[in-house]
Amino acid sequence: MPDEIRRLSDDLxxxxxxxxxxxxxxxxxxxxxxxxxxxxxxxxxxxHPYLPDxxxxxxxxxxxxxxxxxxxxxxxxxxxxxxxxxxANLGLGFVEFRRGDLESAERRLxxxxxxxxxxxxxxxxxxxxxALGARPANGAAVVVPNGSGPAEPIVAPEPTAPIAIAxxxxxxAVQTPAPxxxxxxxxxxxxTRAVPEFPSPDPTRTKQLFxxxxxxxxxxxxxxxxxxxxxxxxxxxxxxxxxxxxxxxELAGVSSEAERAMRHLGLGAWTSLLVEADDAIVAMTxxxxxxLLVVTASxxxxxxxxxxxxxxxxxxxxxxxxxxx
Amino acid sequence: MTKTPYAxxxxxxxxxxxxxxxxxxxxxxxxxxxxxxxxxxHAEAVAALAASLHRKARLACxxxxxxxxxxxxxxxxxxxxxxxxxxxxxxxxxSEARANVGLLRVEMMRAAKALA
Numbered sequence: 001m002p003d004e005i006r007r008l009s010d011d012l013x014x015x016x017x018x019x020x021x022x023x024x025x026x027x028x029x030x031x032x033x034x035x036x037x038x039x040x041x042x043x044x045x046x047x048h049p050y051l052p053d054x055x056x057x058x059x060x061x062x063x064x065x066x067x068x069x070x071x072x073x074x075x076x077x078x079x080x081x082x083x084x085x086x087x088a089n090l091g092l093g094f095v096e097f098r099r100g101d102l103e104s105a106e107r108r109l110x111x112x113x114x115x116x117x118x119x120x121x122x123x124x125x126x127x128x129x130x131a132l133g134a135r136p137a138n139g140a141a142v143v144v145p146n147g148s149g150p151a152e153p154i155v156a157p158e159p160t161a162p163i164a165i166a167x168x169x170x171x172x173a174v175q176t177p178a179p180x181x182x183x184x185x186x187x188x189x190x191x192t193r194a195v196p197e198f199p200s201p202d203p204t205r206t207k208q209l210f211x212x213x214x215x216x217x218x219x220x221x222x223x224x225x226x227x228x229x230x231x232x233x234x235x236x237x238x239x240x241x242x243x244x245x246x247x248x249x250e251l252a253g254v255s256s257e258a259e260r261a262m263r264h265l266g267l268g269a270w271t272s273l274l275v276e277a278d279d280a281i282v283a284m285t286x287x288x289x290x291x292l293l294v295v296t297a298s299x300x301x302x303x304x305x306x307x308x309x310x311x312x313x314x315x316x317x318x319x320x321x322x323x324x325x
Numbered sequence: 326m327t328k329t330p331y332a333x334x335x336x337x338x339x340x341x342x343x344x345x346x347x348x349x350x351x352x353x354x355x356x357x358x359x360x361x362x363x364x365x366x367h368a369e370a371v372a373a374l375a376a377s378l379h380r381k382a383r384l385a386c387x388x389x390x391x392x393x394x395x396x397x398x399x400x401x402x403x404x405x406x407x408x409x410x411x412x413x414x415x416x417x418x419x420s421e422a423r424a425n426v427g428l429l430r431v432e433m434m435r436a437a438k439a440l441a
Contacts, residue, residue, distance in 0.1 A: 045370075046367060046369070046370045049355065049369070049370065049373045050354070050355075235389060237389060237390045238390055243388055243389060243390075246388040247385050247388045247389050250381055250384040250385040250387075250388050251381055251385050252381075253377075253381070254378065254381050254382075257374050257377055257378055257381075258374075258378065258399055260370075260374055261370075261371055261374040261375060261378070261399065261406060262399075262401045264367040264370045264371050264374070265345075265366065265367070265371060265401075265404070265406070265419055266403075267401040267402065267403045267404040267405065267421075268401045268402025268403045268404075269401060269402055270399060270400065270401045271400045271401060271402065272399075272400045273378070273382075273397070273398070273399045273400070274397070274398045274400070275382040275385075275386065275394055275396070275397050275398075276394070276395050276396040276397070277386045277391040277392045277393060277394050277395060278391070278392025278393045278395065279390070279391050279392035280386070280389070280391035280392065282382070282385070282386060282389070282391060294385075296389060296391065
């Protein structure tokens with residue numbers, strides 16, 4: 001491995017614009033040099049921002065660092081650039097698996113076209129289906145059998161997909177009457193990380209969480225997680241339809257992109273994003289746990305007031321997140 | 326060397342106090358069409374990210390029924406990024422904290438109308 005890294009480093013030094021940064025970053029990742037791997041991958045992406053494989057490599061590095069949110073962002077970017085990218089589907093399937101969303105993981109992995117089905121995808125799909133089959137209908141706790149002793153990792157083939165999934169101990173926890181949260185294991189061969197438990201808040205109350213902090217019916221607030229899923233708040237459009245989930249999905253990754261832009265510019269942490277549209281003003285700010293807070297107000301509302309609203313709603317969101325975390 | 330139709334506009338924006346760079350970027354693919362930036366600014370990477378942010382804001386505003394995005398302002402501790410778009414093109418300015426954002430906003434929104 002050191003020889004391979006040295007050779008690839010030399011190649012990259014000779015031609016910094018070459019694509020050799022991808023195998024080099026991946027080799028560094030597999031050697032456990034995650035910080036160096038991250039630097040190499042980011043520098044390469046600066047030059048080649050539209051290479052799905054490069055985003056895939058960066059995602060793997062983030063995943064190995066335990067940062068599933070960023071890993072997910074990068075795999076999503078890879079899929080935007082190449083919607084049939086099997087490794088990105090595999091990666092996102094693993095993220096969903098790790099978060100206990102077995103159905104989504106199964107859907108995603110089985111959607112990979114047969115021609116693109118690598119052995120890694122097939123093995124992961126088999127494992128997810130096995131875990132799904134082991135989940136009881138009544139939500140009782142279950143340990144997915146995986147044999148005793150050292151786990152047998154499902155390893156995607158090298159060099160394209162060296163990520164491994166090791167079902168060390170797949171436990172489906174139960175919280176009646178809320179749906180069970182799966183604390184699944186998704187590990188690399190080097191580490192085993194637990195998934196933090198997250199309580200299931202009352203959905204009707206979370207939709208109204210910010211109502212008292214807003215001043216009128218033309219104002220809305222949403223708390224969106226790093227994956228573009230609604231955590232709290234609501235947004236009802238002019239026709240009375242709740243479009244919160246659509247808005248949240250469109251805003252997935254805003255926080256990480258804003259952060260990356262500011263990092264490139266050396267302007268410090270981003271504090272707010274203000275969008276003026278024909279009929280509304282939309283203000284966003286980073287919230288705890290990698291989430292994003294979004295406030296919208298009609299165009300009549302002074303911009304300064306929207307920023308004050310944002311601060312007020314952020315205080316409410318912080319308080320709520322502390323209580324539910 | 327041929328000047329693009331945006332060279333004069335970008336030069337005008339870059340002369341503002343606290344502006345370290347400005348560029349015209351294609352929202353669709355994130356590629357900078359023309360730029361006027363100080364040495365050391367990662368124009369290509371920032372252009373791609375600004376275009377992506379603009380696209381996300383446009384799509385979210387579309388979903389929310391907020392109409393067309395006219396201006397975007399990303400604030401950070403020591404400065405920020407301003408963007409005004411028209412069709413596929415986005416005019417982006419990188420500014421330090423000392424920049425007059427109000428003035429830049431007016432000029433960028435006026436200039437954005439002349440894009441495309």
